[in-house]
Amino acid sequence: MNEAGVEVLLHKHVLVRAFELAGVDQSLAGQLDPAEKARAATIVDPPTRRDFIAGRAALRLMAAEVLDAAPHNLVSAYSCPDCGPHPLRSHGRPGYLVNGVTADLSISFSRSRGWALAAMVRAAEVPLGVDLQNIAQLAFDGFDDVALSPDEKLLLSRVAPEKRNAWRAAAWARKEALAKYSGLGLRTDPTLINAFPGKTEGVQGSEVDVRDVVSAEVGLPHGFAAAVAVRTRA
Known part of the structure; x- marks a missing residue:
């Protein structure tokens, strides 16, 4: 499997790893559990199905490594805010059962x-x-109105024109990371999610730190923006 890179961020307790999905051995699909295999079977488009399998396999192997467990002993237990946790659910916030x-x-x-x-x-x-986020995918008319707050639009206006799409992608990655952090996803109006809060009070009353992930440090190619949000103290 091609692991592009590993980087420890945010007070040395968050492990961030990038994967090129085409480099993940598709034979690892055999290590997925029944819920994951069932979901893969519903994906009609072959490249999309391949990427789904590769992503789940890579995530399982990384989790097994961190937990010092055998990959086949992990059972996916994803938690959805609407559906709740369930050992056979294959969507929502990732998680696993071990034994x-x-x-x-x-x-x-x-x-x-x-x-x-x-x-x-x-x-x-x-x-x-x-x-x-892939920077090119966010270069479309209307993005600013649906994604950015008035203050963020003002910040964008101060960015050199040739750097604005990269700024948009970085801002959107931060918003998505914060939305996942909250557990609500984009049920929240994205214009109300502050992409550049610094350290502020999080949704659970704890401090949240959101930072850009430097592509070169984790082995991502040029053309991507990424961010991670995590609680830094109780």
Whole structure:
């Protein structure tokens, strides 16, 4: 499997790893559990199905490494804010059971244009969000009105024109990371999510730190923006 790179961020307790999905051995699909295989079978488009399988396999192997467990002993237990946690659910916030017990691991995962980014903290109770964006995908008319607050539009106006699409992608990655951190996803109006809060009070009354992930440091190619959000103290 091609692991592009590893970087420890945010007070040395968040592990962030990038994966090129085409480099993940598709034979690893055999290690997925029944819920993951069932979801893969519903994906009609072959490249999309391939990337789904690669992403789930890479995430499983990374989690097994962090937990010092055998990959086949992990059972996906994703938690959806609408549906709740369930050992057979294959959507929502990633999580695993190990030998029937919820793993003490907080996980966030994002895919974009053939690449994936995973973040993990060795404590299940720590809110965490990571997001990966392809810069070119956000270069469309109307983005600013649906995604940016008035203050963010003002910040954007001060950015050199040739750098604005990269700024937009970085801002959107931060918003998505914060939305995942909150557990609500984009049920919240994205214009109300402050992409550049510094350190502020998070949704659970704890301090949240959101930072850009430097592509070169985790092995992502040029053309991507990424961010991670995590609680820094109780």
